[in-house]
Amino acid sequence: MDLLSKEKDDLNNKIKKLQEDLQHMETDTSSTDNEMEQMKKQLSAETVKKVQAVNKLAEIMNRKEFSSKGGKKISSSDLRKKEKECRKLQQELTQEKDKYSQMCSKFQKDLSEAMAALYEEGQNRQRLQLELDSKDSEVEQLQQKLSFVNNDTLSINSGNDLEMEDGFPESRLEGWLAVPNKQNIKRYGWRKQYVVVSSRKVLFYNSESDKQNADPVLVLDIDKLFHVRPVTQGDVIRADVKDIPRIFQVLYATEGENKKPDDKALEMPKPEDKSGVTSYKGHDFFPIHFRTPTTCEACNKQLWHFLHPPAALECKRCRIKVHKDHYDKGEEVLGYCKVNFDIKTAKELLLLAGTSDEQKLWVQRISKKISKKGIGHVSDGQGGPPRGAKQYASFGAQQRPMNALQRTSTLPSNIQRPK
Numbered sequence: 001m002d003l004l005s006k007e008k009d010d011l012n013n014k015i016k017k018l019q020e021d022l023q024h025m026e027t028d029t030s031s032t033d034n035e036m037e038q039m040k041k042q043l044s045a046e047t048v049k050k051v052q053a054v055n056k057l058a059e060i061m062n063r064k065e066f067s068s069k070g071g072k073k074i075s076s077s078d079l080r081k082k083e084k085e086c087r088k089l090q091q092e093l094t095q096e097k098d099k100y101s102q103m104c105s106k107f108q109k110d111l112s113e114a115m116a117a118l119y120e121e122g123q124n125r126q127r128l129q130l131e132l133d134s135k136d137s138e139v140e141q142l143q144q145k146l147s148f149v150n151n152d153t154l155s156i157n158s159g160n161d162l163e164m165e166d167g168f169p170e171s172r173l174e175g176w177l178a179v180p181n182k183q184n185i186k187r188y189g190w191r192k193q194y195v196v197v198s199s200r201k202v203l204f205y206n207s208e209s210d211k212q213n214a215d216p217v218l219v220l221d222i223d224k225l226f227h228v229r230p231v232t233q234g235d236v237i238r239a240d241v242k243d244i245p246r247i248f249q250v251l252y253a254t255e256g257e258n259k260k261p262d263d264k265a266l267e268m269p270k271p272e273d274k275s276g277v278t279s280y281k282g283h284d285f286f287p288i289h290f291r292t293p294t295t296c297e298a299c300n301k302q303l304w305h306f307l308h309p310p311a312a313l314e315c316k317r318c319r320i321k322v323h324k325d326h327y328d329k330g331e332e333v334l335g336y337c338k339v340n341f342d343i344k345t346a347k348e349l350l351l352l353a354g355t356s357d358e359q360k361l362w363v364q365r366i367s368k369k370i371s372k373k374g375i376g377h378v379s380d381g382q383g384g385p386p387r388g389a390k391q392y393a394s395f396g397a398q399q400r401p402m403n404a405l406q407r408t409s410t411l412p413s414n415i416q417r418p419k
Contacts, residue, residue, distance in 0.1 A: 123261045130260060134214035137198040141172065173197040173365045178352035179204075185239045190352050193217070197366060200373070202250075217260040223373045224256020226346060228366045230359065233292045234304075235319060236350065245356040248363050250349045253375065257347065278313070280327060282337030285313040287324065298322045298333040 174197065178190035194205040202225075204218040205211045230248045239247060278285040290304035290312055297320050303312050311324035318337050326333055353359035 126258060126261055129258055130216050130219055131214045133201050133219045134203060134216050137196055137201060137203055140198050144172065176354065180350055219258040220252050221256035222369050224253040224375060225370050226251040226375050227370060228363050230363060234290055234294045234321060243352060246353045246359045248351055248359050250351060251346055254347055281334060284316040286316065288312050288314045294321055296321065296323050298326050
């Protein structure tokens with residue numbers, strides 16, 4: 001019985017094992033079926049792609065056969081000839097490119113040499129022109145001395161040119177002045193220059209020996225001067241207060257300037273383009289606040305405050321300073337601008353005299369020359385401005401009394417107010 005029970009258990013275990021193997025076989029069969037289905041799908045997709053590719057190739061072949069029927073058949077010898085001609089043309093093109101590059105480099109070299117020669121000639125011409133202007137000034141001085149020595153010539157030519165004023169003939173003035181080294185005068189200071197004002201030119205020398213050698217550093221044409229005027233504290237905020245009574249400004253056109261090459265001492269910075277410029281009656285007003293003593297030139301009231309300055313306007317051209325309220329309210333107290341020049345083609349030059357009396361002398365004498373020969377001068381024939389010259393309008397609709405400081409601080413000295 002024991003043996004039979006053991007055999008029975010063994011048989012049962014074998015049956016269970018066979019059943020498990022059967023189940024594993026069934027699962028493997030199902031997975032194999034899934035793989036078979038996937039393989040069939042891939043086969044069908046590949047078959048479709050192959051059929052499409054064959055059809056496309058057949059279509060291309062049909063097109064080629066159609067095109068070959070319409071055209072001429074090219075032989076291999078003709079094809080080799082065409083290839084040979086193509087290579088030859090390619091070589092010729094490469095040679096022409098090399099020739100062109102060599103020609104361009106040669107012309108560029110010749111152009112650079114010509115530009116260098118032209119620049120050198122321009123520098124030499126500029127030096128010769130400076131020397132010529134200096135010699136003309138010396139000739140003019142010698143002629144004046146000769147006219148004083150020759151009594152007959154003095155009696156014939158006695159006039160404005162031979163009148164003496166402050167120890168100098170009216171047509172000539174010379175002496176020591178100072179020009180700023182850079183824009184910040186307090187930091188960089190002034191540089192002395194010996195200045196000679198003749199009947200047609202204003203010449204600047206570094207020393208009297210340069211004057212004897214006819215070597216000026218800057219020459220200004222008097223007929224290209226716009227105006228000369230003393231400055232105020234609001235005009236030169238970077239200068240010492242004690243020097244302001246001795247400083248005056250010369251405004252001139254750039255075409256009337258002849259500067260010594262490689263000399264930057266007298267070069268002043270160009271006027272800066274400030275945003276918010278308002279054009280009104282020829283003025284170019286820009287907003288500004290004054291914290292130094294300044295007076296409104298329309299109402300003669302205070303225009304400054306150390307902590308809370310009022311809104312003000314200043315003209316780039318004539319440097320008139322007014323309250324902004326006058327413009328905002330539309331008050332007819334502002335006249336037309338008296339200095340009608342192009343701010344882009346004009347330069348200013350600040351000069352420092354030895355004393356305030358010398359400053360007044362320089363301003364007075366240069367103003368007389370500008371009134372006779374400067375830009376916008378009045379002709380002697382008809383008493384009016386020449387045709388094509390721009391006139392200076394009166395200051396304002398209302399005739400307000402102006403003190404001497406205000407008048408000289410904003411107006412060119414050659415312009416007179418209507419009485």
